[in-house]
Amino acid sequence: MRRGPVMCGITGWVSYDADLTERQATIDAMTATMALRGPDASGTWLRRHVALGHRRLAVIDLDGGVQPMEFATPDGPVVLVYSGEAYNFVELRGELRARGHRFRTASDTEVVLNGYLEWGEGVVDHLNGMFAFAVWDSRDQKLVMMRDRLGVKPLYYYPTRDGVLFGSEPKAILANPLARRAVDIDGIRTAVTGIGPGQAIWKGMHEVEPGTLVTVDASGIRKRTYWRLRTARHTDDQRRTVERVRQLLDDTVKRQLISDVPQCVLLSGGLDSSAIAALASPELTAAGERLRTFSVDFVDHVDRFQADVFRTTPDAPFVRDMVDRIKPVHRQVVLNAEDLSDPAIRRAVITARDTPNAFGESDISMYRLFREIRNESTVALSGEAADENFGGYRWFHDKTRDFPIFPWMAAVLGAQAGASDVMPFTAEGLAALELDSYLGDQYATAVAAVEHLDSASRVERQMRVMFHMHLTRFLRMLLDRKDRLSMAVGLEVRVPYCDHRLVEYVYNVPWKHKSFDGREKSLLRHAVKDLLPPSVADRVKSGYPTMMHDTRYSSALQIQGKEVLADADSPLFALFNREWLKNAVEMDSSTISHGDKLLLDKIIDMHCWLDIYSPEFSLS
Structure with missing residues (x-):
């Protein structure tokens, strides 16, 4: 044992x-x-x-x-x-x-x-x-x-x-x-x-x-x-760098498979999770076990799938290719609009997070997935942090990285818009929050924390800032989300890409080595490509799946939005504009925009959080 x-x-x-x-x-x-x-x-x-x-x-x-x-x-x-x-x-x-x-x-x-x-x-x-x-x-x-x-x-x-x-x-x-x-x-x-x-x-x-x-x-x-990201000169050539990444991944996955209880891998069919599954499978086979994998999908998702800038392909076909390759015991957790719009589940998610979350429906589906996994496994390995380490998001590779705001926010807001331009705040709330200056100050603080090599080019300095921000700001939000939602159902999720030895090494690899084949996550792709089917090794980054394009979920959101409106005394409306919400819940559910659905989710979450915690809530 x-x-x-x-x-x-x-x-x-x-x-x-x-x-x-x-x-x-x-x-x-x-x-x-x-x-x-x-x-x-x-x-x-x-x-x-x-x-x-x-x-x-x-x-x-x-x-x-x-x-x-x-x-x-x-x-x-x-x-x-x-x-x-x-x-x-x-x-x-x-x-x-x-x-x-x-x-x-x-x-x-x-x-x-x-x-x-x-x-x-x-x-x-x-x-x-x-x-x-x-x-x-x-x-x-x-x-x-x-x-x-x-x-x-x-x-x-x-x-x-x-x-x-x-x-x-x-x-x-x-x-x-x-x-x-x-x-x-x-x-x-x-x-x-x-x-x-x-x-x-x-x-x-x-x-x-x-x-x-x-x-x-x-x-x-x-x-x-006692620890921070340190800037150091990278001396390995491209071939040796790829080899070293593979060595570190081999070691950290092996270490993180230690357990006396049933364990599994979260498998999306993307490069990150597929690499973890492919590395874990032979380790468990040698120990006399068979790998278990889980994926999440939605009813009719492949048929209804609409590509956007964040989600390029549905997961299911790539999951099948990985399952055919490594032969795990696989289970697909299929959710419907009713699963994601259940008010009791939303309350459970908000309680788990202690805060009105920023991910809405995605948090709810992840919680549902974890709850199903917990019926069969106590430990799961996840591909979280690969994008932050290796440059997986599209904004690492386009002009978004030039904007003087957090790049993940620029990807949503655009070059010129600020948070105050796209969120339906009241005039009082907008004046009190001063979000644009707040975010500007936070961004400047983040930039100032980065150490550079004296010989670094403008591009290398720019990309080091990008990676530092993602590892110290963006990743923290994702890790907190993963921990709260998994531990709320008694599931432990391990994150091999957060091994500090891997993070330290890859952080100091020059951008030209991280993107040497002209694609996202070049280092990771070449370190594990021999383990993966070509379809998965060559798959373009696609974000966590969502039902936001499904009108059934849109309708459910609008019903809950009407219930929020019925709470006339809610302190929510000191912050968010009641008229915006009235208009959003009366729209044709087939025409409401993706962005408006995200905002509906956020407002409903905020109302739920206020109801659960009854905080002293002040804009002063």
Whole structure:
């Protein structure tokens, strides 16, 4: 049996003035909010100044790895609550044993705890994986929170007068009466744009940013960045670069197949996921298993498919070609308009995300897909982050990259339009948000964070900015979405393309090598083309599928929009224009534009979020 990690939800409360041993009910409530993240077990640990909570989804060492995990030292206990996976935990355990550490379990949780005992905060430098964890070190009466390099696993904190609250998700923090359910203008800006790195939408709440650790003691809160994208000269030629990418992919996929529970690969028929499936299949065969794959599709989707700038081809034919090639046990999850327009599912998605999401129908279909997968598998590997690493989006290759705004927003808005031009805000909301200047400031900050080689050409500088923005801004939105929607159904999704060794290497490959064949993702395509059928290896990038062109979904959106209009007292209409919504819901469902349907989705989501969370909501 292969041993390894555990996925879960963590939370806690540090107070240097109160006696938290009297607050069992509060830490229980905070922990309970993450029951879906960890349906298999629950645990808490309380002392005078600290209360820790943990919910467990058992993936490895099903009988071990119970948390919070405590190690007694002569000067007091050191206690860990951990969510994630250290893919190199076997090597680390061997190294720690050589240094005198002894282990009672086969879990990576115990390896991380012993790593902290050996290296202190430096343990993060030894980990390869996705993780978010907190250590209470009673020897120094301090809490240390650490998050993985790319931000695959979420972690939030909320400073208090005498300490801090923290949790894998905002809902855990909001369950504590010290946390205000307040959203100010900055939170609203983040909610409607998806841009606001380092901040949750909730006033006073922060992310532990990727590659960062946060230390809390009686003197206050301190942050330290332990990893960032570093600029370095690339010395490998094109052939060696392709070989190195393949080597790194081989290794990271092999590492991420460690599990004691059923696992699968999300297969869209695109280059990214097909490469993962093709690499995983022989590894599982050698272990005496057969690969499982899952794809999502919609009723009549191939027949009704309409190509656009984001989706060039339907997935199903390419999925079939991959299934014929690698012979997995494959299941196609087919959804209809009713599946995607169910108000109860929308509420479940909004609750999972703690925010009015930016992806509307796509979030709902992904949640549905994950829920179906969870009936058969507990772990799934995904192709997320390949586009950000290798330059997969069309705006890496066209004039969009020249516009002085975030390129994914330019692709939607165009060169001249701003967010305020295409979103139906009220005059009051428009004036308060000042979105164009806000996004301009965020963009300038993102550009300023990029390091360049002195010898870099204008194009190389431009493309380094593109990749840096996607890896530090855009990818964070996608990873948060993937984590929240998967963990809400108790499914762990692993992302091999987020292996930091791969990210570091590919980030420094010059653009001429990344695009040497004149197509998107040249490096990845040539690294794995021998594993794939030609149709898949040569397929042009096509985005996540959608039902937005289906009038049945349009009609369902309009019905829900009318229900929103019926809530005359909703604070929603301080932000969004009621007249626009009235017009949108009365249009012929066959003529309503794709963009208007996206806006309808966003407005309905915002109304749902306001209803679920009842936040203090202010445009001032």
